[in-house]
Amino acid sequence: DSGVTQTPKHLITATGQRVTLRCSPRSGDLSVYWYQQSLDQGLQFLIQYYNGEERAKGNILERFSAQQFPDLHSELNLSSLELGDSALYFCASSVWDSLGNTIYFGEGSWLTVV
C-alpha cells in the first residue's frame, strides 16, 4: 500500500458524460500528479500540482481539468467523454526524501467509456 488513495476504482460511463476522479495523496506529500495509461500504453503525464497550484502540464486534453484543494486532495474532471478516454488513470504523490523526488502511485481508477 503506497498510501495514495484513489476513488472510484472502477467506473463505466457513456460517451458524452462527465466523471470526477478523486485522489488523496500520502500524508505530508505536497505534489500530486495525474497520469493516463491506455491499454498496453505507457504512462502519459497529464498534470502536476504542488501545494494547491498547478506546477506542470502535459498532454492533457481541454476536456479534462484538475485541481488540488487546500487539504491537498486532488480531483481530475473528465468531460464530454469519448471511447478513446477509456484508460487507467493514476494519481501519484511525491516527497523529497533522502532518495530524491520519490513518487508513489495509487492503485488507479479504471474508466470504461461505452
Next chain:
Amino acid sequence: QQPVQSPQAVILREGEDAVINCSSSKALYSVHWYRQKHGEAPVFLMILLKGGEQKGHEKISASFNEKKQQSSLYLTASQLSYSGTYFCGTEGNRDDKIIFGKGTRLHILP
C-alpha cells in the same frame, strides 16, 4: 521529451540476466525506475540523481550516465517475480514533472 527505452520487450529464462536502457535527448536531473505488474500500480524501484552513480536493490541495480543522458537497469539472475513492465521516468530539473518512457516488457520463463 519522452525518454526512449530499449528493448521494447524481453523474454528470459529464470536465472538469466537482462539490461534495460533509457535515454533522453535533454539534460537530466534524475532518472526513476518503476516496475508495473499488469493492472497494478507502478512500484518504485530506485532513483538515480545526476552525478553519474550506480545503485543496487537486491539483484536489481542501475547506472546513470549524466553526460550521455542515459540510464541502464540491470537485472541479474532473474526470478519469476521480476516479470512485468519496467518504466524509466526522467526529471529535467529538481521538482520538474516526471516523464515516463513507453516501458519495457519483461517476461521470465521457468
